[in-house]
Amino acid sequence: GNSVTQMEGPVTLSEEAFLTINCTYTATGYPSLFWYVQYPGEGLQLLLKATKADDKGSNKGFEATYRKETTSFHLEKGSVQVSDSAVYFCALSGRYGNKLVFGAGTILRVKS
Amino acid sequence: NAGVTQTPKFQVLKTGQSMTLQCAQDMNHEYMSWYRQDPGMGLRLIHYSVGAGITDQGEVPNGYNVSRSTTEDFPLRLLSAAPSQTSVYFCASSYSTLGSPLHFGNGTRLTVT
Secondary structure (H helix, E strand, C coil): CCEEEECCCCEEEECCCCEEECEEEECCCCCEEEEEEECCCCCEEEEEEECCCCCEEEECCEEEECECCCCECCEEECCCCHHHCEEEEEEEECCCCCCEEECCCEEEEEEC | CCCEEEECCEEEECCCCCEEEEEEECCCCCEEEEEEEECCCEEEEEEEEEECCEEEECCCCCCEEECCCCCCECCEEECCCCHHHCEEEEEEEECCCCCCCCEECCCEEEEEC
């Protein structure tokens, strides 16, 4: 079945550092890929998405490129802020677009 | 604009008790779903619905029931709570079109003793 593997956290960075959170997936067919973010005490919010190979999703300075050849969708940001501290989830949807499969989540802590 | 509203925010149950977690959305979304979030396991799909009167099982449906009598509401019922159901529960909704993002509620933290 479909699955998502994320790098384990927590990831601790200083403000303005470069961020990469790795995400790889296993899926049949051509899934859509998503990154969601969860701030403390809140539900998940969509951060960005890509629906086909080589698409780049971007939002709030975050980017991720759908790489079919490496089955990856790594999240990057050039300069993190303290306000980016949150849990980040990689997810995919298969044929039925709304049944998302989530990775385990990666905690990001940014220190000032 | 309320979005997805879940109640209660916190709940403590004893083993064997029953309860219903409420979820309502005001966005006229066709698709609604319930997930549970456990440390190190991400979110796992419990049940989902693609419209009023239609429900189906997700990855971890055992011990939970759902119904969808209206477009707006999608309650999750625990008939006989077990400690293994201690978790944070999220309701989410979206339009049914492929790639539509899920809108999440703020969650219900359930503890079963």
